[in-house]
Amino acid sequence: MHEPTPATPRANGVELAAVLAAGIGAAALGIFVLLHEAGSYSAPALYAPSGGLSGRTTGAVAVWLVAWVVLATRWRGRELGPTRILAWTLGLTAFALLATFPPLWALL
């Protein structure tokens, strides 16, 4: 039988690092896609059968993981405002969704 755990405030920096890093990774993917569609830069195909998609997504995952490690290291033990981090994350995600929305590529 598990006893209820009293909810006590504690540092949330590591958790919010994961949250913001996801937004940064998403935005990185959006940037890779926009650069590709604009003809400025195409990430190399890391797995030929999947074409450039493998390079764009691997690049975005690399940015995501690096951002996560850096933020988690810097924010460890800190208490941050969740609402502000959430707003940034949703903003970055909105950018990523727009950047990966094909009808908008015609504007480039």
Place this chain on the structure above:
Amino acid sequence: MLFSTPSVLTMIHGIVLSGGALLALAAALFAVRAMALPDGAPVSQAQGTSFARVTSLAAILLWFAVLGGTYLVFPLYRAAPPEGLTALAAFPRALLMSDPETRWLHAFAMEIKEHMPWIAAMLATAVAVVAHRRRATLLADGPMRRVASALLATTFVIVSFVAILGVFVNKVAPLE
């Protein structure tokens, strides 16, 4: 054979993994609201752990769906037909692009399917990390619970949208 290997791969990708992730996301979204407690109230270990597990399940299924989609299913979809071939049923992208009425299924639907699921997988991972690390307090921590809830809702909408597009593509140009 009743089902070809590409067809089985598509079903695993679309129904087992993506469908399973949608179910887990729906369950997590319901749970984060139904099990919410007043700020500072004691959280039962069973509830905190269950919520952490269902968010992890959603993230794991999404990652398998995304990786399988990109590295197993997508190469079959985009395979180029031999020069001069007119029977394009085995080459879904070429089949879609050969008809002006179905071209949007590649130019819009499939292009979205290539990228947006990766965004969903990263967001789902963030929710799983939050749910695991704060499983003892999350359900009674309004601000952090709102973070989890917002990211879950965003992920659910993205995956649902992508899933519908996947159904459209598979209906017109299935991998057989």
